[in-house]
Amino acid sequence: MTTTMERPIVGGAPPIKRRRLVYGMKWWVPWLFVAPALLGMVTFLLVPLLGGLLVSFTQWDVISGLDGIRWVGLDNFTTALTDPKFWAAAGRTVIYAGLSVPLTVALGLVIALALNRPIPGRGALRVIFFMPAVVNVIAVGSVWLLLLNPSSGLVNQGLRLLGWSEPPQWIASPDSALAALIIMAIWGGSGYISVIYVAALQEMPQDLYEAARLDGAGAIRQFVTITWPALLPMTMFLTITQLIGRSQTFGLIAYMTSGGPGDSTTVLSYYMYQNGFMYYRFGYAAAMGVLSMLGVLVMTLLLWRYQKGRSLYGDEDGNG
Amino acid sequence: MSMGDRTFSRRSVLTGSLAAAGTALVASCGNSPSGGDAQTQGSAESGVINVWGAITLDRGVQELLDAFAAKYPDIQVNYEQFPNNTDGNLKLDTSLQGGAPVDVFFSYGAAAVARRTEAGYALDLTELAQSMPEAEPFTSSDPQRTALFDDKLFAIPTVYNPYLVYLNQDMLDAAGIDVPFDWTIEEFHEIATELTAGGFAESATYKSLPLAGMELGGDSQFAAGGESSSFDLPIWKQQFDLELAMEQDGTLFPMEQVLAQRVDLYAQSYFLGGQHAFYLDNPATLRFVKDLENYPHDFRTTFRPMPYLERGGQQWNTGSYEDAVQINANTSYPEAAKTFVQFWLQDGSEFMQTAGKVPSSLGPGQGAAAEALFPRLLGDDYEDLFDTDALTQVAFADDIQMSVTTITTALTEIANLRSSLTQQLRLGEISVDDMLGRLKAEADAAITTELAQG
């Protein structure tokens, strides 16, 4: 066994310090530690994943059991790639995740920056911004259905009060339904993001700012030259994990809009659900699942590479 | 679960587990649903049965179960309530497929009946039905009753669900309008316009008229033979022209509101709140009308048949015999399950009436028998709240022709396509011709896909 320093995965942890070999430890001891988690992952993730992969090459309605399963090779994949609805759904997923995540992260950062300065009622504010993160999707969906009602909803009543005579119809119109879901995502997510940013800001070395102030740098300049570069790795990490999560959003959409009006909120996860659970085309749904997984994989790798190239501290940084 | 005493070959641990996992998966796949070779236990008087239905216990089911327990103390019944929506139905399907204990289950709609029957989960109930006067008519090939599979009956409808128009009598009186019993679709639209234009109602109705179903019956969405859709027929254009016109002139509840409030889930509130003049539904809504606690209102509800395409013409009622009860082919207690089904259809039906369920033993032309149900069906104050004469006359009219759906190909997908395109039509995104063109093409594609898979 070598003792060369090993690169941490995902630019993550502080690298394990170079140290002497651990004598006397049997080679299988670490495996004992890993075994329960490994067993769990193999049983509940890899096996079903393998099953899902197999199903993606078949035609299957589940209810007829395994007698009803039929091997169709790559048919499901070619169908998906030539299905305009698949591409439309994929596009909506990209819009939904691609807009909601940067906006959530940005608002979270703004809140964190504000909370990092003296502000009246800071403790209460932190609690309030974080509250949406502890609510289940059914409660979230139910109350937002009331709030977003075009005529009697609180949101549009407020907008009319502000002078917008014809505010958006939100989930009642194909033009604004996705926007409504994005707003809800921002509401639900930015408090969580801000908490993490606040902690990061508090760990920032204050002498850097002192030095910048002495050089006459204003607040914006300080942010651009010091704060942002230091936060970049964490921003990337948050962005990646949020993108993975958002691209799988399903429960909220199923509950609130059922993919409508029209198909305007039929994102990929919901289109899969329609094909699998409503039309009993589980093979096709699985194939779309595989494709969406590949898409997320590519996106993750790209962002990771980008972050590695841009990070101030390179691999050394503990952005987790 | 402890892995402590195992040893692993260093490299093969991952591949090994994968292989093992694969084997486990393959092994797990031995179950076949169509067995029907389950060991039979119990008898007609004893056993343990699990019943899956959508009606909640508080709506008569508990009383029915209590009565059943009193009559058959040796049959233990576990009632499993499932919501009648995609997830609820999928749960039932997966439970059937997975061999979870399901002995008796209810299927709502032709697609659900067909899916479960074709997959082999339904026991042949022909003999059972023939032994009961209440269910015997369903075993005949009467096209108004129910669909048979291979000349066998696998599902017995428990409820008679004709489509009716509920009307706010007080609102009509205030407007000085008398609605004839043989009104036409033009009159329906005219009266609706009068009521909304005159400020008597915010909107006239939540639903528009299903003209195609009225003209073509239960398989109205399919061309003859069932291999393509029928959306190129002129009646569909007529139907959606009317729906769009009503959306635009404000007689139809605005689609925007439907979407914003998920009104599909509680549309009756608007009728009972006095905002809408009509409500189109089957007798299930009767229970909301009589529920003054949750829907306080003081107007009288009257009834009319669905408007006629042509005065004096013969047309389909878009309602049908519904809430079909089925017995799992794999049940361990078939005799006890049959006892339960029989009880539900006979002694039990009175308990379901409080939930607005008119028993399937009744039908067109049986108004006299129906009056006995009124106290349960309509509540204690029924004389004040309901125009019972009109109800009898409308719901049990001799000329009612109930719809039967026999083609179920891609039914759910077509319904989704329709609802998605109707939303776009009513929101002004597309024209009727665009809509029908797309609906025809996409529905045909769905049918072709489904048939290719069948």
Next chain:
Amino acid sequence: MAMAEMTLSRPAATDASAGFRRRRRKERGRWLLRGVVMWALALLFLAPFLWMLSSSLKRDIDVFALPITWIPEEFQWTNYVKIWTGPHSMVHYFLNSGFVVILRIIGEVILCSLAGYAFGRLRFRGRNPLFLVFLASSIVPGQLLLVPRFMFFRELGLYDSLWALILPALSSVFGIFLLRQHFASAPAELGEAARIDGANEFVIFLRIYVPMAVPIITAFAILVFDSAWNDYETPLVMISSNANYTVPLGLTTFISDSGTISAALSMAGSVSSVIPILVFFLIFQRRFLASMARAGLR
């Protein structure tokens, strides 16, 4: 609270120069502006909660009524009575959720600490590829797994049991990652000293490294609570009988068989579902937020 901070943040300005005073005034102005803007934003964040509470005390028919009423004329406490008693009482949903939450916390903490320790602190062949496999598994979309999982669970007899919600969650990728990061940065010397003294690896883990990891483990446990209490999609597919419904699933039962929903009841249910975790959060908020931050930072 605002007042307290205001007085605190104003030092005694006895011999302040004009420039200093100007700066102080500017500071004060900014402080106030920030406060106004952030509190306005906070009200927007808070409004859904207030509306939820308000609607839960209305009659169904008044939920959509105009003009908007924040405080119902007559509080409909019966909405709460209805959902906490009767055939679909929330009580057993709460018990089920509680069971899942407790077992998931215990299980995930144990499994993830062990694995995180091995990945962060011990060296063995295949460690990094294996860790990468764990990480990669987080991109597998849930819908792809649902049906195979369902089939598999049925075989294991776990379908429609609360174990179906617990077992698959145990080897949490997030938890393993979090704890691995923590253990990797823990000092190696302590363990090595113990090793020289002949302590076995498990004792070293349990006696030396776990006590040091208590804050991060607490943070993780809190996150598990949050995710287990609010999980909706897993029980949606894995649980079939009402007896096994957890809280989020229980909330959907206010949609009745014929598809009618009670907006007021569903709001009362929503309020009830949020209260336990919100109370927990308010009591432990410092801990909670600090833990959350720590979890995110690592």
